[in-house]
Amino acid sequence: MLRKYFLLxxxxxxxxxxxxxxxxxxxxxxxxxxxxxxxxxxxxxxxxWFGNVLTEKDITAALESYRKAGIGGxxxxxxxxxxxxxSKFIDFLSPEWMDKLVYTLAEAKRLGMGVDMANTSGWxxxxxxxxxDMACKSMLSKTFELQEGERLAERIEYVRQPLVYTQNxxxxxxxxxKEPVTANRNLQENCYAxxxxxxxxxxxxxxxxxxxxxxxxFTETIDLTDRVKNGFLDWTAPKGDWLICALFQGNHGKMxxxxxxxxxxNVIDHFSEHAISEYLKKFDEAFAGYDLSYLRCYFNDxxxxxxxxxxxxxxxxxxxxxxxxxxxxxxQYLPALLGLxxxxxxxxxxxxxxxxxxxxxxxRFTRKWQLWAEHQGKGIRNQxxxxxxxxxDLYAASDIPETEGxxxxxxxxxxxxxxxxxxKLTSAESATLLNEHFQTKLADxxxxxxxxxLGGVNHIFYHGTAYSPQNASWPGWLYYAAxxxxxxxxxxxDFGALNNYVACSQSFLQAGKPSNxxxxxxxxxxxxxxxxxxxxxxxxxxxxVTMDECGRYLWLNGYSWDAVSDQLLQEVKVGxxxxxxxxxxxxxxxxxxxxxxxxxxxxxxxxxxxxxxTVAFYGTLPSDVPGLIDLEHDRNKLFSLKDRLRFVEKGKxxxxxxxxGKFITSGTISDLMSESGIISESICKQGLQCVRRLKEDGxxxxxxxxxxxxxxxxxxxxxxxxxxxxxxxPMTGKDGYARTREKSGQTExxxxxxxxxxxxxxxxSQKYTGDLYPYYTPIGEEVILNNNWTISFVKGGPxxxxxxxxxELESWTEYxxxxxxxxxxxxxxxxxxxxxxxxxxxxxxxxxxxESAAIYVxxxxxxxxxxxxxxxxIPASVLKGNDELKIKxxxxxxxxxxxxxxxxxxxxxxxxxxxxxxxxxxxGKDGKFDAGNxxxxxxxxxxxxxxxxxxxxx
Numbered sequence: 001m002l003r004k005y006f007l008l009x010x011x012x013x014x015x016x017x018x019x020x021x022x023x024x025x026x027x028x029x030x031x032x033x034x035x036x037x038x039x040x041x042x043x044x045x046x047x048x049w050f051g052n053v054l055t056e057k058d059i060t061a062a063l064e065s066y067r068k069a070g071i072g073g074x075x076x077x078x079x080x081x082x083x084x085x086x087s088k089f090i091d092f093l094s095p096e097w098m099d100k101l102v103y104t105l106a107e108a109k110r111l112g113m114g115v116d117m118a119n120t121s122g123w124x125x126x127x128x129x130x131x132x133d134m135a136c137k138s139m140l141s142k143t144f145e146l147q148e149g150e151r152l153a154e155r156i157e158y159v160r161q162p163l164v165y166t167q168n169x170x171x172x173x174x175x176x177x178k179e180p181v182t183a184n185r186n187l188q189e190n191c192y193a194x195x196x197x198x199x200x201x202x203x204x205x206x207x208x209x210x211x212x213x214x215x216x217x218f219t220e221t222i223d224l225t226d227r228v229k230n231g232f233l234d235w236t237a238p239k240g241d242w243l244i245c246a247l248f249q250g251n252h253g254k255m256x257x258x259x260x261x262x263x264x265x266n267v268i269d270h271f272s273e274h275a276i277s278e279y280l281k282k283f284d285e286a287f288a289g290y291d292l293s294y295l296r297c298y299f300n301d302x303x304x305x306x307x308x309x310x311x312x313x314x315x316x317x318x319x320x321x322x323x324x325x326x327x328x329x330x331x332q333y334l335p336a337l338l339g340l341x342x343x344x345x346x347x348x349x350x351x352x353x354x355x356x357x358x359x360x361x362x363x364r365f366t367r368k369w370q371l372w373a374e375h376q377g378k379g380i381r382n383q384x385x386x387x388x389x390x391x392x393d394l395y396a397a398s399d400i401p402e403t404e405g406x407x408x409x410x411x412x413x414x415x416x417x418x419x420x421x422x423x424k425l426t427s428a429e430s431a432t433l434l435n436e437h438f439q440t441k442l443a444d445x446x447x448x449x450x451x452x453x454l455g456g457v458n459h460i461f462y463h464g465t466a467y468s469p470q471n472a473s474w475p476g477w478l479y480y481a482a483x484x485x486x487x488x489x490x491x492x493x494d495f496g497a498l499n500n501y502v503a504c505s506q507s508f509l510q511a512g513k514p515s516n517x518x519x520x521x522x523x524x525x526x527x528x529x530x531x532x533x534x535x536x537x538x539x540x541x542x543x544x545v546t547m548d549e550c551g552r553y554l555w556l557n558g559y560s561w562d563a564v565s566d567q568l569l570q571e572v573k574v575g576x577x578x579x580x581x582x583x584x585x586x587x588x589x590x591x592x593x594x595x596x597x598x599x600x601x602x603x604x605x606x607x608x609x610x611x612x613x614t615v616a617f618y619g620t621l622p623s624d625v626p627g628l629i630d631l632e633h634d635r636n637k638l639f640s641l642k643d644r645l646r647f648v649e650k651g652k653x654x655x656x657x658x659x660x661g662k663f664i665t666s667g668t669i670s671d672l673m674s675e676s677g678i679i680s681e682s683i684c685k686q687g688l689q690c691v692r693r694l695k696e697d698g699x700x701x702x703x704x705x706x707x708x709x710x711x712x713x714x715x716x717x718x719x720x721x722x723x724x725x726x727x728x729x730p731m732t733g734k735d736g737y738a739r740t741r742e743k744s745g746q747t748e749x750x751x752x753x754x755x756x757x758x759x760x761x762x763x764x765s766q767k768y769t770g771d772l773y774p775y776y777t778p779i780g781e782e783v784i785l786n787n788n789w790t791i792s793f794v795k796g797g798p799x800x801x802x803x804x805x806x807x808e809l810e811s812w813t814e815y816x817x818x819x820x821x822x823x824x825x826x827x828x829x830x831x832x833x834x835x836x837x838x839x840x841x842x843x844x845x846x847x848x849x850x851e852s853a854a855i856y857v858x859x860x861x862x863x864x865x866x867x868x869x870x871x872x873x874i875p876a877s878v879l880k881g882n883d884e885l886k887i888k889x890x891x892x893x894x895x896x897x898x899x900x901x902x903x904x905x906x907x908x909x910x911x912x913x914x915x916x917x918x919x920x921x922x923x924g925k926d927g928k929f930d931a932g933n934x935x936x937x938x939x940x941x942x943x944x945x946x947x948x949x950x951x952x953x954x
Contacts, residue, residue, distance in 0.1 A: 028697040030768035032726045032735050035507035039114045040425065042072025042503040043449075045485055046464030050477050050910070051081025051188075052090035052260055054100045058469045063107050065487050066465065070499030073114030075299050075381075075461060076104065078121040078260035080912035081188050082477055089188075091262025092121045093286040105294040116297040116381055119283070119369070121263025123301035126256040128182040128265040129282045134275040135266035136252040136305055136312035139535075140201065141338055144244040146208075146237040155231040156206060158248040163196040163309065167257060167912050169927055174198075180266075181255065187264040188911045194253045194308040203228060204247040205319065209335050211241040216342045218243070221332045245334035252312035254305055258480075258912055267305055271315035271360040276368050297379045297400060300369070303387040306536065313388075313535050315360065325359060326352050326629050333628070339531055347529040348628040351596075354528040354537055355627065358389035366397045373399075381427060385413065388536035390524050392565040396421050400459065404429040406448075408455045409542045409551045415456025416562035419514045420571070422582035427459035428452040433481045436918045437929055438893040439937075440483045441851045442491050442498050442866040447756060449502055450705050454691050456562075458509040460502050473907070474797060475893060480913040490796060490823045490890045494852040497731075497864035504730035508693065508701045508760050515694040516560040517678055519572065519579065519589045520551055524565070525596040525626035546593040550618055553669045554590070558680030558719075560692065561590070566601045574611040574661075584694075587678050588614045597622035599634040606641055610659030616672045617665045621645075650675070683716045688753075692720075695762075702761040706753035713752040715741070722763035725749050727773040729759055732863060736773035739953070750775070756867050776873060776950035780837050783947040785885070789830045791940070794888075796824010798896060809943060811850065813895065813936040820936040823896035827888050828941055832857070834881035839949035842879065846870040847943030849889065856886040873950065891939035894931065901932035 035041075045066065066074065078092050090097045101117070108115045119125060126135075140158055162174040168191050178184050179197050206228055210220040224244075227235045233244070254267040269275040305312045315321075322330045335341045336349035366382065373380045379399030384391040395401035395417030403414035403426070415426040431448045434440045449460055465485045468476035476488040485495065527537050542548040542563070554561050564572065564581070572579050578587040589605070591597075602622060605615050621642055625634040645656040645663060652671040656663040666672045673680070681690055687708050693701040700720050706712045718725075724747075725738040738749040738761070752775055753759060791804040791812065801818040809828075813820040835842065844855065852866035857879065863872050900907055901924075908915045908928055917929040924930030 026696050028699060028765060030724070030764050030766060032737065032770065034504070034728060034735070035511055037503050037507055039072040039112055040459060041506045041510055042070055043430075043460040043462060043499050044073040044075060044114065044116075045071055045462040046429070047074035047076050048464060048466045048479050049076060049078040049260065050467060051085055051088070052078050052092060052097055052100070052262075053082065053085045053088040053469070054090065054467070055469070056100075056103050058467070059100065059104055060107050061470050062467055063104070063111055063113060067111045067113055068496070069492065070496040070503060071113070072503070073116070073296075074108070074465070075116040075118065076101070077118040077299070077464075078263060079258045079479070080122070080191065080910065081261055083909045083911065089261040092127070092260050093282065094262060097262070098286060098290050102290055102292070105292065109294050114296050115294065116299050117295060119298040119300060120256065121260035122256045122258035124256065124267050124303065124305050125270075125276075125279060125300065126265055126267035127259070127263050127279075127282070130266040130268050130275075130279060132180070132251060132266075134268055134272070134278055136254055136269045137314040137316065138250050138252045138310050138312055139204065139314035140248045140250055142246045142248070143338070143340070144246075146242045146244060148237055148239045150237050151235065152233045152244060156203065156228055156233055156246050157231045158201045158246075158250075160196050160199060160201055160250050162198040163194065163253070165193040165308065167191040167193045168914065182265055188261060191259075191912045192255045192264075193257065194255060196250075196253045201248040201250040204249050205331050205334075206233065206244065206246045207331055207334050208235065208237070209243045209245060211243060213240075217345070218335055218341060221334075223331055243335055243340065245338060247334065249314055249316065252305070252308070252310065254308050254312060257304065267312075269312070269315050270303070270305065270365045271318070271357065273364040273368060276365055280369070280372050293377070295378060297381045298369075298373050299381045300383060302383040302385050302404070303538075306388075306534070306538070311534050311536055313357070318356070321360065322353070322356050325356050326627075328628065345628070346531065348626065348631070350531060350535070351525065351528040351627045352629060353535065354388065357536065358393070361387055361389040362393050362397060366394050370397055370399065383429065385410075385540055386538055388538055390522070390565050390567070391539035392417050392522055392563060393567050396565075396568060399423070400425045400427050402427040402429060402461070403452075403455075403457065404432060406451065408451070408555050409548050411452055411455030411457060412551070412561075412563060413539075413542065415514075416564070417568070419456065419516070419562045419584055420564060420568050420581045422584075424510065425459040426457045427461055428457040429463045430460050431483045432463040433918055434483060436922055437915065438484070438897050438931070441892065442494060443756070443851070443868070445483065446498055446501070446867065450707075450756070450758065453505055453509060453703055454689050454705060456514060456691060458506050460506065475897065475907055477910070478915065480910065480916045484893070488893075490825065490893050491852055493795075493825060493888070494854060494864050494866060494890055497854075498866070501731045504728070504733075505703060505758065505760070508728070509691070509703060511701060512693040512695040514562070514584055515692045515700060516562050516584070517587050518554065518559055518561040519564045519581070519586045520547060520554070520561040521569070521589060521591045522547055522563045522565050523592065523594040523597060525598060526594055529596055529626050546618070550590065550592040550669055554673075556684060557670075557673070558682060558684035559673060559678065560681070562586070564589070566598055569601060569604055572604075572608065574608055574613050579608060579613050588616055588676050590672070591615065591617045593619035594622055596624050596626035597638075599625050599638050602638055602641060606658065609661035609663060612660035614661055614676065615663050616676060617663065618669050618672060619667060620665060621663075679719050681719050683718070686712070686714060686716065688712065688716070699763045699765060702763070703758060704751070704753070704761060705758040706755060709755045711752070711754055714750075715743075715748040716751050717746050717748050718761065718763060720763045722747055722765060723767040724764045724769075726762040726764070727759055728762070731757065734774055736771045737768065738773055739775070754867070754869060754871070772954070774873075775953045776841055776843070777953055778843070778948050779839065779951045780949040782949075783835060785830055785832065785945045785947065787830055787833075789828055792827045792829070793822065794825055794827050796822055796896070798822070798899060800824075809941045809945065811938040811942050812940040813938065821895055821899035822939070823891055823893045825888055825890045826940055827886055829884060829886045832879065832883040832885050832947070835879060835947065835949070837949055839876055840952040841873045841875050841950045843948040843950050844872050844874055845946045845948065846887070846941055847945070848938075848941065850891055850938045850940055850942075852890050853941075854888040856888070858883050859886070874947075887941065889940050892937060894934060894937050895939065898931040898934040898936070901930050
């Protein structure tokens with residue numbers, strides 16, 4: 001059956017609602033019902049405020065436009081300004097800026113939209129109130145060698161040489177840069193990225209380390225910090241060869257990227273509690289007296305403190321904190337910290353250093369920031385990827401973990417933490433510069449969104465939407481690296497169809513709770529123990545460890561999983577059907593190939609197995625503990641625990657029963673899973689992909705995608721106990737009961753999906769009957785609409801070309817110069833003659849479409865197409881004979897932009913990065929993006945438009 005509102009309501013209503021009732025029931029009803037759409041179910045967008053040049057009129061117009069297109073909320077991120085608008089710049093957090101924020105909140109509330117805001121302008125956290133004490137720090141080193149009886153004649157001093165980088169490539173003489181950076185004028189023009197002033201850096205510590213005779217290593221360490229006077233070391237080397245290690249502290253010099261006026265300045269020290277506390281006080285002061293009750297969350301973009309020269313790898317009390325956490329003095333191991341001791345000691349000290357850095361980022365930054373927001377009744381939305389930490393733990397401390405990326409293993413880092421902590425939402429920064437500027441289609445965005453939904457994301461944020469005044473010349477104000485989800489984009493009128501799809505999908509994916517089979521252990525100790533170019537290990541994905549191999553295999557073969565860290569594993573409990581965390585049940589814990597595992601983690605695994613859990617090791621048990629903390633004790637205890645296990649070979653696996661549970665080991669993942677007895681989702685072997693949610697009534701929602709470039713039509717079996725199912729198509733709005741059959745004691749259902757089409761399947765434990773989901777089969781002969789077409793150009797530019805009457809359809813760029821330059825919307829209209837025979841529906845098929853189209857018959861909206869194959873069913877009841885077919889086609893912005901660049905028409909009017917190109921072939925002589933060499937992209941409809949008679953399968 002097909003809900004009437006999908007066909008009879010206006011397009012705007014179609015964009016904003018999937019049904020009128022809520023399907024979340026404790027008792028199974030068997031009813032086919034769509035969830036009610038809320039603002040959090042609709043996709044949101046990052047909203048860039050350029051130079052904070054804002055008027056109430058334009059704020060209202062923008063929000064109304066976004067809401068009409070199906071956007072559920074905005075995240076305000078102030079950024080750099082626009083040239084020529086300097087007199088209208090508003091400083092970040094100024095009273096005038098606060099007035100605009102309060103107005104925005106009121107308007108969003110009126111429109112039923114949500115609002116988050118970045119806790120900075122641009123990113124990372126920083127600004128003009130971040131002084132040298134609060135700014136991010138670097139540790140630098142010097143080493144010297146002495147032999148018995150020698151004294152060091154050289155000064156122990158580190159003079160940092162000056163450096164200045166800008167975000168727009170502007171060459172600046174460091175001698176012209178005042179200190180502090182906020183004392184300089186033209187901060188928007190110069191847009192500093194990193195600054196080092198020439199200065200002698202303060203000394204942290206100096207140690208003398210006696211070399212071990214005949215081999216790499218050290219036998220004695222002496223702290224000589226107090227023996228340094230006026231830069232000279234007052235010490236004579238005793239017997240032996242000595243390595244002198246001196247550490248110095250310097251400011252990293254990283255500046256806020258893409259900062260707005262009033263937001264330029266130093267980036268904070270993320271490892272300092274003092275820094276984050278003083279930083280947030282500025283917001284407390286600015287917010288005083290303003291009603292921000294409607295603001296939902298504060299946002300932090302991915303950790304990008306170190307995308308500069310060197311890294312911010314220190315904080316003033318690091319040595320003290322290291323000793324508190326690790327129980328030993330890091331000064332006794334400076335050669336190892338610098339990679340100059342034996343390999344084993346080097347890796348162990350490096351592990352402990354990285355572990356402490358991770359703890360500091362978690363405790364002093366993430367949790368302090370979260371508590372600050374919580375005291376206001378708000379949450380934090382946090383991108384933890386890119387951090388020099390265990391991102392799973394940072395995500396777990398965030399109210400809404402947010403990810404980005406393009407692979408399932410990347411995406412699941414955030415959703416795993418959300419699931420294990422029982423959080424409702426996982427958000428994603430979606431469609432971040434998918435292709436070159438102006439070349440991204442709505443079909444591309446859908447593919448990106450679907451990957452996130454499959455990875456456990458249920459709160460999409462587009463990257464993003466630029467605030468632009470109504471009177472700005474086309475293309476308006478645009479962000480330097482984005483798809484440009486703005487009203488000036490040619491696809492804007494069709495954007496709502498995609499947003500409705502996301503909203504309908506997320507309405508199911510926010511219901512119930514996640515239902516995954518496995519916990520997949522993320523063994524970060526091996527990474528922390530492995531030296532690299534920098535002292536840090538940055539978390540970008542699971543790709544660098546065997547976890548990626550393991551995770552990808554499990555995913556592709558139908559085993560769903562969440563990742564678990566050492567810290568999160570401590571909260572896992574044993575339940576009736578496996579282990580549980582965050583209210584979710586998992587059947588088994590899988591440990592990828594590892595060498596090191598903390599003793600506390602292995603002890604926890606032993607406890608869980610003893611209580612009844614199953615733990616599977618891909619490979620062997622860990623061979624060692626990481627780090628230097630209580631090394632001999634922990635290593636001996638690990639060996640002792642392993643000795644308690646008696647493994648017995650069973651085919652291709654080895655099994656050790658322990659207590660009520662068991663350990664399994666194998667060199668192949670497939671053998672582990674075979675032995676586990678866990679049933680995979682067989683549809684994955686049929687080429688489909690899915691994510692599953694457990695409903696409150698014990699049934700399931702499945703989001704199933706056909707990622708292939710060919711249609712899927714077959715019987716499928718789901719890994720659930722069900723007798724009947726309901727189908728919901730989030731793109732078309734069609735729904736109904738699935739055709740089912742019993743085979744070999746299992747219930748199968750019929751599923752037919754076009755390429756890149758998805759379906760929501762709801763399972764029921766009882767047998768229910770009613771209107772079936774409308775599937776069709778072709779009957780009779782097709783009808784080619786080769787009669788006259790009128791093409792009218794109704795919206796866009798640079799000019800509206802004259803209408804055309806044609807009998808053969810080809811790209812409109814072939815019609816002449818005005819057409820080749822045109823980006824916008826054209827209406828293709830023709831008449832459908834009285835059609836032969838009796839059909840339940842007719843399949844409209846557009847052979848080639850560039851790039852999206854809204855379909856109308858007799859001015860009745862039927863749907864929007866942007867995914868190939870470009871087909872839509874027209875119910876026979878809509879066709880009366882001699883009907884008007886109208887296809888409103890929108891192309892991309894590319895042709896008009898190319899036209900402007902060919903003629904030198906200025907539209908790249910922004911400070912900072914202005915407009916960056918993704919490909920080097922699109923860089924102009926001035927270093928900016930340039931589309932002047934592009935050929936016109938095909939636009940409109942080409943080829944045949946066909947109608948095929950269909951019979952509904954009963």
